Amino acid sequence: MSSILVQVIVGGLLLGAVYALFSSGLTLVWGMMNIVNFAHGDFVMLGMYVAFVVWTLFGAGPWAGAPLAALVLATLGVVVYFGLIRDIMKGPMLAQILGTFGLALLLRYSVFWWFGANFLSLPENLVGGTFEVAGLRIQASRLLAGAVALLVTLGLHLLLTRTSLGSKMLAVAEDSTAAQLMGIRPDTMQAIAWAIAAGATGLAGALIATFFYIVPTVGETLGIVAFVTVSLGGFGSVPGALVAGLLIGVIESLSGYLIGPVYKDMVVYSLFLGFLWFRPQGLMGKS
Amino acid sequence: MRFKHIIGLLCAASISVMLAGHAFAQEKTVKIGAVYPLSGNAASAGVHAKAAIEVAMDIINNPHPEFGNFPLAKNAGLAGLGGAKVEVVFADNQGSPATGQNQALRLITEEKVVALTGSYQSGITLTASAIAEKYGIPFVNGESVAANLTERGFKWFFRVTPVAADFAKIYYEFLKDMKAAGVKTDSVALVHDNTEYGTSVSSVITSVFKDNGQSIALDIAYAVNATDVQSQILQLKEKKPDVVIMIAYASDAILYAKTMQALDYKPPMIIADDSGYSDPSFIKSVGKISQGVLNRSSWSVGPPGSPTALIAEMYKKKSGDEMDDTAGRQMQAFFVLCGAIDRAGSTDPAKIQAALKATDLKPDQLMMGYKGIKFDEKGQNVLASGLVIQLQDGENYVAVWPKANAEKTPVLPYKGW
Numbered sequence: 212m213s214s215i216l217v218q219v220i221v222g223g224l225l226l227g228a229v230y231a232l233f234s235s236g237l238t239l240v241w242g243m244m245n246i247v248n249f250a251h252g253d254f255v256m257l258g259m260y261v262a263f264v265v266w267t268l269f270g271a272g273p274w275a276g277a278p279l280a281a282l283v284l285a286t287l288g289v290v291v292y293f294g295l296i297r298d299i300m301k302g303p304m305l306a307q308i309l310g311t312f313g314l315a316l317l318l319r320y321s322v323f324w325w326f327g328a329n330f331l332s333l334p335e336n337l338v339g340g341t342f343e344v345a346g347l348r349i350q351a352s353r354l355l356a357g358a359v360a361l362l363v364t365l366g367l368h369l370l371l372t373r374t375s376l377g378s379k380m381l382a383v384a385e386d387s388t389a390a391q392l393m394g395i396r397p398d399t400m401q402a403i404a405w406a407i408a409a410g411a412t413g414l415a416g417a418l419i420a421t422f423f424y425i426v427p428t429v430g431e432t433l434g435i436v437a438f439v440t441v442s443l444g445g446f447g448s449v450p451g452a453l454v455a456g457l458l459i460g461v462i463e464s465l466s467g468y469l470i471g472p473v474y475k476d477m478v479v480y481s482l483f484l485g486f487l488w489f490r491p492q493g494l495m496g497k498s
Numbered sequence: 499m500r501f502k503h504i505i506g507l508l509c510a511a512s513i514s515v516m517l518a519g520h521a522f523a524q525e526k527t528v529k530i531g532a533v534y535p536l537s538g539n540a541a542s543a544g545v546h547a548k549a550a551i552e553v554a555m556d557i558i559n560n561p562h563p564e565f566g567n568f569p570l571a572k573n574a575g576l577a578g579l580g581g582a583k584v585e586v587v588f589a590d591n592q593g594s595p596a597t598g599q600n601q602a603l604r605l606i607t608e609e610k611v612v613a614l615t616g617s618y619q620s621g622i623t624l625t626a627s628a629i630a631e632k633y634g635i636p637f638v639n640g641e642s643v644a645a646n647l648t649e650r651g652f653k654w655f656f657r658v659t660p661v662a663a664d665f666a667k668i669y670y671e672f673l674k675d676m677k678a679a680g681v682k683t684d685s686v687a688l689v690h691d692n693t694e695y696g697t698s699v700s701s702v703i704t705s706v707f708k709d710n711g712q713s714i715a716l717d718i719a720y721a722v723n724a725t726d727v728q729s730q731i732l733q734l735k736e737k738k739p740d741v742v743i744m745i746a747y748a749s750d751a752i753l754y755a756k757t758m759q760a761l762d763y764k765p766p767m768i769i770a771d772d773s774g775y776s777d778p779s780f781i782k783s784v785g786k787i788s789q790g791v792l793n794r795s796s797w798s799v800g801p802p803g804s805p806t807a808l809i810a811e812m813y814k815k816k817s818g819d820e821m822d823d824t825a826g827r828q829m830q831a832f833f834v835l836c837g838a839i840d841r842a843g844s845t846d847p848a849k850i851q852a853a854l855k856a857t858d859l860k861p862d863q864l865m866m867g868y869k870g871i872k873f874d875e876k877g878q879n880v881l882a883s884g885l886v887i888q889l890q891d892g893e894n895y896v897a898v899w900p901k902a903n904a905e906k907t908p909v910l911p912y913k914g915w
Contacts, residue, residue, distance in 0.1 A: 463726065472727070
């Protein structure tokens with residue numbers, strides 16, 4: 212295998228890990244309360260801006276920006292849950308869809324108003340630049356994002372399967388009335404789920420900002436990938452999002468390189484649709 | 499009941515008086531519609547376009563004797579219409595051809611604009627100008643370069659900017675000169691997005707080069723607003739072209755610059771086709787890792803005190819950014835349109851159209867470095883021209899070609915970071 216082909220695959224894996232990273236929050240919210248958060252891409256965007264502000268004000272890299280973005284977004288998640296989601300969940304499906312969609316536009320244009328339309332960017336070597344291993348170029352910022360993606364996935368998976376908090380959250384997701392009878396407060400659990408999901412998304416945004424441009428509409432570009440990743444992985448499955456993200460990353464890279472970049476989305480989406488035809492619940496989703 | 503009726507009548511009367519007064523006040527203004535991407539992925543370009551038009555409005559509507567003989571500057575408003583002020587109604591095309599078309603329709607039918615300008619992206623200029631054509635409203639475009647815009651047999655469409663074919667010739671001549679100076683320019687690669695702009699410019703460059711016996715070694719098309727461009731860069735890295743011509747909007751251009759650095763890819767020469775690479779936010783965010791990128795332009799600041807230098811200063815004050823080629827071409831088109839309305843002495847679209855057809859501006863009446871402005875029967879400015887500029891220090895473009903207009907000599911190979 213030529214060294215360039217290996218570089219293509221490694222690049223695809225790192226890209227896929229990033230896709231997984233910003234998809235985990237979306238899949239968690241879906242798994243917990245059957246809500247598709249159309250503002251997800253804009254949560255990523257907010258995380259990016261938090262990282263940018265932290266860097267401009269304090270000159271600090273993602274070591275400070277990422278945790279802070281997670282914290283800010285987690286708070287926003289709770290606010291959004293109590294201020295919007297809790298109420299629209301009682302409404303018809305269309306209200307849920309349009310509610311989060313409206314939130315997306317509100318966030319996007321608030322940032323637009325405050326920061327303007329210019330493309331912003333963090334310095335290239337904020338996370339140690341690029342290094343070479345056996346002839347392969349690896350960007351430290353992408354590697355960091357990939358590593359965090361694995362950790363977040365593992366962490367969320369353990370939280371849901373091994374802790375009592377996780378069991379309580381899943382109980383609410385399964386049957387909120389029954390959970391209530393067992394003394395679990397659905398409101399608290401769902402607010403926690405929103406905090407974790409939005410926090411993970413903010414973290415993802417702050418890390419992506421180290422190698423991507425920052426602009427108010429960036430959520431549009433990234434959001435669509437998150438939806439595809441989550442539905443391929445299986446709605447609600449955190450490990451599924453990781454596997455799906457990696458798969459999409461590698462397929463995108465390979466088809467972009469071998470067939471041509473203009474066709475790569477066609478390849479990815481036709482495989483995606485073909486797969487869903489056989490397995491509509493996704494790779495690891497419950498049927 | 500009776501009292502209510504009287505009150506009602508009084509209200510109606512006062513409203514109609516207000517409306518009439520409003521209409522009277524409006525008589526002294528000329529309404530022009532401007533469709534730009536004020537939101538969406540190209541919003542950066544749209545916001546800068548708006549600033550450019552607003553500066554032009556300032557120059558036209560207020561007395562600016564410091565501009566000397568620059569058209570429309572000296573007195574307040576349009577002299578041909580008794581000093582009428584120009585009012586611009588901005589509309590957001592959101593980066594979508596369908597929205598751009600709807601906005602053009604709204605401006606014409608509801609805002610009753612007498613002429614239109616815009617719309618940045620060629621694909622949107624295409625749809626918006628089709629509506630203007632249908633309603634018989636002049637559409638003056640300053641920045642869209644797709645060839646087919648003036649190949650539709652339109653009667654109401656005028657384009658001031660040089661087009662893809664002009665630039666393709668500039669690139670070819672530039673490369674020929676470089677080759678004569680000993681630079682290797684044998685294999686040329688094109689990287690372009692799949693929008694109207696990207697596909698048409700790349701096909702024009704391909705055909706102009708082919709006509710001159712130079713083939714394109716590699717043609718990489720990609721989907722606009724990419725999330726990742728590694729495969730494009732790796733394809734280039736493998737094929738090792740001597741010259742890479744980039745045709746991309748700002749979002750992708752920034753991603754290319756970042757990815758080239760990450761994958762340590764430096765072609766010997768990069769020529770960028772304006773748009774993304776001229777966007778002030780491109781230079782601010784990745785200029786330092788794109789040192790030596792060549793670009794095309796028709797804008798040059800000129801000596802202090804000259805109209806162009808004054809415009810650059812006003813623009814910087816308004817937008818916070820340096821004047822660039824795209825904003826300059828948009829402003830120039832707006833001046834051409836207002837000049838035509840001024841000469842027509844009327845807001846009747848047909849008279850404006852006739853005045854546009856009769857346009858004959860000389861270089862000293864322009865802010866852009868064109869050889870003049872004169873439209874052919876297709877509505878294309880036949881005197882549009884440009885030069886090659888280079889981002890040598892990563893902060894400011896300087897003119898490097900042709901020699902007559904060059905501030906510095908081109909520095910090769912491409913430095914990057």
